[in-house]
Amino acid sequence: MPNDNQNELRKLPSVEKVLSGPDLAPAIDRYSHPVVTATVREIIDQIRERVVKGGQTPPFDAIVDMVKHHLAVEWPGFLEPVVNATGIILHTNLGRAPLSPSAVDALSKILGGYYALELDLDTGERGVRAQSMEKLLQMATGAESALVVNNNAAAVLLILSTLAKGKEVIVSRGELVQIGGGFRVPEVMAASGAILREVGTTNQTFIRDFEAAVSDQTAMLMVVHRSNFAIRGFTHDTALQELKELAKQFDLPLVLDLGSGAIIDTALFGMTHEPTVAEAFASGADIVCISGDKLFGGPQCGIILGKKNYIDVLRKNPLLRAIRIDKYAAVAVSATILQYLKGQTSQLPVYRMMGATLEELDRRCGILVEKLAKAGFAAEVTDGESLAGGGSLPDETLPTRLIEIAIPGSMDNFCHWLRLGSPPVLGCVRGGKFIIDLRTVFPDQEDDLVRAIAAAAGKS
Numbered sequence: 001m002p003n004d005n006q007n008e009l010r011k012l013p014s015v016e017k018v019l020s021g022p023d024l025a026p027a028i029d030r031y032s033h034p035v036v037t038a039t040v041r042e043i044i045d046q047i048r049e050r051v052v053k054g055g056q057t058p059p060f061d062a063i064v065d066m067v068k069h070h071l072a073v074e075w076p077g078f079l080e081p082v083v084n085a086t087g088i089i090l091h092t093n094l095g096r097a098p099l100s101p102s103a104v105d106a107l108s109k110i111l112g113g114y115y116a117l118e119l120d121l122d123t124g125e126r127g128v129r130a131q132s133m134e135k136l137l138q139m140a141t142g143a144e145s146a147l148v149v150n151n152n153a154a155a156v157l158l159i160l161s162t163l164a165k166g167k168e169v170i171v172s173r174g175e176l177v178q179i180g181g182g183f184r185v186p187e188v189m190a191a192s193g194a195i196l197r198e199v200g201t202t203n204q205t206f207i208r209d210f211e212a213a214v215s216d217q218t219a220m221l222m223v224v225h226r227s228n229f230a231i232r233g234f235t236h237d238t239a240l241q242e243l244k245e246l247a248k249q250f251d252l253p254l255v256l257d258l259g260s261g262a263i264i265d266t267a268l269f270g271m272t273h274e275p276t277v278a279e280a281f282a283s284g285a286d287i288v289c290i291s292g293d294k295l296f297g298g299p300q301c302g303i304i305l306g307k308k309n310y311i312d313v314l315r316k317n318p319l320l321r322a323i324r325i326d327k328y329a330a331v332a333v334s335a336t337i338l339q340y341l342k343g344q345t346s347q348l349p350v351y352r353m354m355g356a357t358l359e360e361l362d363r364r365c366g367i368l369v370e371k372l373a374k375a376g377f378a379a380e381v382t383d384g385e386s387l388a389g390g391g392s393l394p395d396e397t398l399p400t401r402l403i404e405i406a407i408p409g410s411m412d413n414f415c416h417w418l419r420l421g422s423p424p425v426l427g428c429v430r431g432g433k434f435i436i437d438l439r440t441v442f443p444d445q446e447d448d449l450v451r452a453i454a455a456a457a458g459k460s
């Protein structure tokens with residue numbers, strides 16, 4: 001090895017020296033000492049390998065920058081909210097519904113301590129898990145009884161496994177849907193031990209198809225809401241009312257997997273009408289299940305609503321122990337449902353975003369375009385459409401205003417740095433421009449958004 005490189009190797013700082021500089025203190029605070037130490041070690045090892053092969057030891061500051069860069073790439077968005085500038089309100093990969101400020105308040109007030117999750121404070125004995133939450137849900141939806149589990153997939157699994165194991169469940173062929181990455185009706189059915197009896201065709205299913213399939217093996221009639229797609233053209237769906245007659249005649253439960261979780265009419269917020277829980281009961285459904293983090297606007301959970309005699313049976317299934325709701329979700333659901341009862345739905349971020357008017361968006365866009373101009377970016381406001389939910393609702397759109405930003409340099413690099421920045425930002429690209437929809441950006445994130453754009457453009 002040439003002498004030069006012995007010298008270069010001697011210039012390599014120790015792990016301790018790199019760690020102890022003031023520049024990495026914020027990183028140690030954010031990621032912890034062990035995480036940053038491991039990164040420093042990795043970077044110094046990489047540099048040593050290069051120096052041994054004849055390379056040079058970079059200056060100390062450059063090494064610190066390499067460590068910071070590595071941390072940003074390895075831990076993007078770590079414990080930090082993401083700025084969602086995509087205009088997709090229920091973004092499944094971003095955790096769907098953001099919680100309301102009062103749900104967040106309730107969580108921070110209660111969950112640093114103990115909570116009477118399953119204790120009856122009146123008797124001092126073990127009680128029903130999250131009973132006040134269930135009472136509030138009954139009140140807000142008019143259901144006889146309520147039961148909440150880990151998510152809606154678990155709700156469907158519990159319903160099928162309790163009421164239809166080893167027996168047949170009749171479902172229309174047009175409703176054998178796949179939701180998101182994992183929920184497929186035929187697979188959940190198989191996992192539950194129920195036997196799928198599909199009837200009708202993809203586009204047309206009539207009540208006579210259901211009638212012909214009912215036998216002494218039938219345990220349930222099931223309807224699955226087409227949450228993330230629509231069938232148009234030569235179609236026929238069997239009305240819930242017709243199914244109710246058939247279910248009554250053979251004393252079968254009529255179960256509706258509604259998914260979307262609308263308690264109130266989405267038409268009030270400018271969207272097309274999504275079927276509500278109350279409508280489902282009015283049409284004769286015995287059991288309805290919904291996702292807590294879609295239009296309900298709460299945490300991840302599956303809410304089962306319906307006739308008390310059925311829900312009481314579900315409660316006795318040992319499977320419930322494995323999929324029951326946790327205390328965080330129980331508190332967040334209670335605080336969310338309370339907002340419905342108080343008439344404060346506009347405080348739920350999902351509905352606030354849906355209800356944002358074009359005038360309001362215009363005003364916000366105008367201010368942001370000015371801030372972008374000051375930061376050196378050419379931006380314009382154009383018309384566009386926001387999506388209610390990527391994979392959660394059919395292609396429901398709302399007219400919106402978009403900001404188109406010209407980005408110098410590589411758009412791919414820019415978007416990459418924007419995602420890895422702090423806070424991480426997600427937007428869209430169209431026609432070579434970076435596109436922002438402020439509908440899904442919280443107003444207090446706007447300054448951060450401009451800073452993040454400037455920082456990412458500076459790196460790409």
Ligand SMILES: *Cc1c(COP(=O)(O)O)cnc(C)c1O
Pocket residue numbers: 151152153154179180183224225226227228257258259260290291292301302392
């Ligand atoms: C979203 C959805 C599910 C799955 O719900 P998760 O809460 O994501 O488990 C099931 N069925 C329907 C109809 C849905 O829309």
